[in-house]
């Protein structure tokens with residue numbers, strides 16, 4: 001634009017210089033007027049050009065103060081964008097295809113889209129992620145904001161959704177100590193037992209058939225992750241209550257991205273009913289424990305260190321009440337919402353991650369063989385039946401990198417939403433108070449300027465990983481809201497991987513890669529069926 005203006009100005013200048021000529025006074029007078037007018041015109045044009053250029057320069061300099069790009073305006077655009085998002089969600093491409101298409105259209109690092117009446121910004125730069133996650137940590141500028149359906153289904157006291165910084169800090173302080181070393185070791189042993197049991201069943205099925213069996217990984221992973229997490233939280237639930245709880249947890253998860261319609265027959269309504277039933281079961285359990293004076297919630301040797309999470313929370317809340325300390329007490333409602341939150345935050349995420357990991361390795365047969373020989377060397381076949389310890393898991397370097405790479409590629413939590421509490425700038429763009437800024441982790445995990453050949457499954461990319469840019473690997477978030485269960489999740493993935501690779505060879509039994517509709521986390525519609533052959 002600036003170039004065109006300069007050319008126009010030069011053309012005007014040459015035309016406005018009159019050729020030398022002998023002329024009458026009248027003509028001189030007329031010429032003078034014309035020349036004066038031409039000069040004036042020239043000056044005006046110059047002034048116009050210079051101010052346009054100035055404006056353009058300013059525009060260039062303060063491009064940073066503009067809102068992020070987003071095509072369109074008005075109610076029509078808002079309606080169409082929301083419909084497109086819903087359509088992507090209800091398709092086999094998954095909801096991320098909506099975000100991906102706009103990233104391509106607008107380029108890095110961010111774009112803006114109106115969704116369900118709010119302005120959403122999706123930002124995919126490590127520097128912006130750092131400033132947002134650090135801001136949330138220092139309690140300024142941003143706060144967490146989940147969509148209304150998620151917040152309502154998990155409950156107003158849920159740690160995952162808590163928007164108020166002080167309330168979040170108090171909840172996290174109450175829940176975090178439960179993830180101590182002893183609880184982690186107990187959890188690992190229990191998950192290992194469940195995994196060995198399921199793999200024994202698979203081996204028996206293979207032996208009973210033609211030497212191979214087909215299993216659906218997602219179903220199996222949902223089953224064992226639920227059982228392990230449920231035992232860690234509420235160890236003593238009767239079998240029938242546990243079975244119903246598992247169904248209801250799935251019902252709540254399915255409703256999380258539904259339209260918030262409370263009409264009977266809708267998914268959201270069914271999710272709310274499932275939540276009510278879960279609360280009822282847990283309330284009954286709390287009442288039983290109070291009647292029983294706590295012995296119900298103790299496992300193993302029955303010592304205090306071996307309590308399940310529910311029992312620990314009840315006991316600590318009671319102690320605080322008795323000591324009348326200033327520390328905030330966790331009410332029963334807070335405990336209930338957070339038991340449900342921990343099941344939901346932990347079960348479906350981890351089961352989905354395990355499923356993707358199994359698929360990536362099925363698609364990379366050579367890598368599968370390499371990993372198998374490394375893992376068999378670490379734990380020879382004759383020791384297959386002895387439980388894995390945390391020390392064993394710590395020695396599994398290649399398997400650990402496989403878990404990390406699977407988590408990067410799967411990017412289970414694709415983005416983390418934060419709400420702007422005031423007008424501010426993110427990545428140099430103007431953000432208005434009330435806008436939702438989503439840190440788009442998936443986009444960073446697939447950014448070729450951060451990860452070479454990002455679509456290729458390559459665990460060795462984590463050799464010497466310290467060189468990676470900070471805030472470019474965000475599978476568990478970062479800052480004050482980092483995933484509380486990340487070690488448990490990694491442990492579950494490692495155990496499952498080790499047991500599977502040292503017991504079976506596997507390949508995909510169905511190559512369909514379409515995604516499940518309406519799923520909160522991207523996952524295969526077919527649940528990842530695999531052919532297993534015992535080794």
Ligand code: HEM
Pocket residue numbers: 144159160161172229341342343345346347349350353412413416417474475476477478480481482483484485486488489
């Ligand atoms: C592969 C499995 C998992 C993935 C990918 C995952 C991912 C995440 C991410 C990205 C966040 C942060 C979200 C944000 O900043 O907005 C988060 C938070 C959280 N996760 Fe996980 N998670 C997994 C497993 C678990 C497990 C096993 C548990 C517990 C049993 C758990 C409990 C939580 C909790 C309580 C929070 C909220 C922390 C807070 O706000 O202070 N997660 N998770």
